[in-house]
Amino acid sequence: SLGLAVAGTAVDPGLLSGRLSLVLVSFATILFVGGGNEEPGWRGLALPKLQELYAPVPATLALGVVWAFWHLPLLATGTAEFHGLATFVEIAPTTAVRVLNIVGVAFVLTWIYNATGSVLLAVLMHTGFNTANSTLVPLPLEVVGAGDSTTILVVTTVTVWVVVAVLLVTTRGRLGYDAGAAGVARSEGRRPAT
Template identity: 60%
Template structure:
């Protein structure tokens, strides 16, 4: 098949092509994890698969005949108003604070004193997630797919589509370890947890849409992504073993409720635009196109 023919197909369906490549690159990358290979291949495979969406964004941008350099500039676009940095750091704290209130309302006793010794854990988790544990996905999901979806759909349905695709992209991680919370071996009894996890990811997609639309910066989406994952895993005022064990479902329900409260507030406050169409955002899109 000629390069011109390939580019014609990609140009007709760039988002669908991106989703295909994102799943293919990541799921192939995670295959050693799924079949249970040992270290260090397991860890290297897990990390490599996480770059699938970013790689797909670069490949489809190139196949579509657009500027990979312009697409890449979004990743390091740091010159945005200070309020957006504040939002990227404070939104995860707001979500975890609301979730902590819900946890109490659900009958679980929290203990804020357990947070005092977690500074190094928080910093380590934040850096890990930002670089290789989730933030590295953002050049693809927000930097490529979201902007394209919003050219065809309104921000809310565009975010719902992306959120669902993003959520099910994690599927191989559910079957990767027979001892993990989301393992395939536990699937029958863990279906409620799987459903809640999908709801969780889709809800967070709205927060990421809002911050990307307002800045046209993948960097800000990356920082928010890192903050969200870090806050959920280290800043809930419960012992770590409780968060991942006996209180896991309670924490997940609480975080789901909290993130959807914030998402709905953003949708209502922006009248469904979620920051789409701002001057800076429009300029960024024109540069990318």
Template identity: 40%
Template sequence: MVPSNVVDRHPVAAYFVLTLALSWSVWIPVLSSVDGPMARIAAIPGAFGPLAAAAVVTHLRGESVRAWLASTLDWRRPARWYVAALAIPIGVGLALAVVSVVMVGFEDGTLVPALLTFAINVVFATLLGGGQEEFGWRGFALPHLQTRYSALTASVVVGAVWALWHAPLFAFGVYQMAPAGYAAFVVVASVVFTWLYNGSRGCVPAAILLHGTVNASVSVPVQVVGGPSALPVPFTVLLVGAFGLLALGLTVRYGPGTLSAAAAQTPSWTGDGPERRSTVGAPGVSES
């Protein structure tokens, strides 16, 4: 028997609440006492909230955490999906760098530092600065939501909570961009992540690589022009525009149902067949 009927019937809601609780309970007291450059380092433990919450909810539903983890770590997919995970954010970053330079000009002496920072950040962001979140967002929430909703709707829901999850980082000044612009960027980027996840038939490692590369690449355009203050418009406007066009193109090309040429991916680790995932109730609903 599943120990909690509420968690069993509403795994995604339980997951979202627990993710916010775990991360915020770390971030709020820590960021209240740490500021400056150390704040980003001090925030790292809280960034594992999505992963921890997914494991806890899986366990509370009476399912195998080992099977869920094996599913999320299954990297055996065609190489093109890993290439896409690198090429999309790098391509967007280069395009935005060109747009930024056209608008305000190139800042001398910034290109090499920007590229070095990008190379370092790809490794850091993939392992500790964003990539680890994908065990939860795409590795748990998205497949559960897709048992009941279209891929587009599931993407927007995940994106909205994903954006909200960052709220303490804005409240304590760790992130310096406009919260509304950042939230819009995360929501449209979530559509691109769903395309990669569904198209690769649930490859979380590719999503991890995409997340890390996105986080690393978005700093390059503003670095080569001397910082975000040099731009005549907020950089988040450019980000939302670029990823929004990409998300729109994917939606038109593949349709909102799956956002990819493959089927919408649903939980593969439950071990009790599609019947349980399609019964009445919230995604991945109850055992009786």
């Protein structure tokens, strides 16, 4: 909300009270259908394998780019601008910002997974992020769901990358990863708990 206000968007916090009933329905739907169910594959399988080969930052960057491209069909069906109502020149910048947003969220989810060893927490974070972006933005729903939600996207993306910068600095690029603990856990046939 603060980011939207700073960006000059008129927000109405009063809208949120009417949306609270939507939060649980939205959360459950996203958990089982819209994103949360991706995490066992991305963070539970792919990330540990990548981190066996690469340091956490390049592993996350690679996974984040693949994850962003995985979302391109979804992004292409989500707004009017992707249904032939805009030219490539008009949608390319928005798509680029969406890709940056997804890659940034990958860093946050890597840190959560590495710091806790829990895929469930990554699932809940992914679900919570998507739920907040779809129901807890203090703007009319027709604005949130419209193709002209670029301000929301840019503010969210900048916020995510500020969090990523803080994580990279505070973890010295390790993003919660402990190679020693991960190696011992793997040799004993269990998931690392870092």
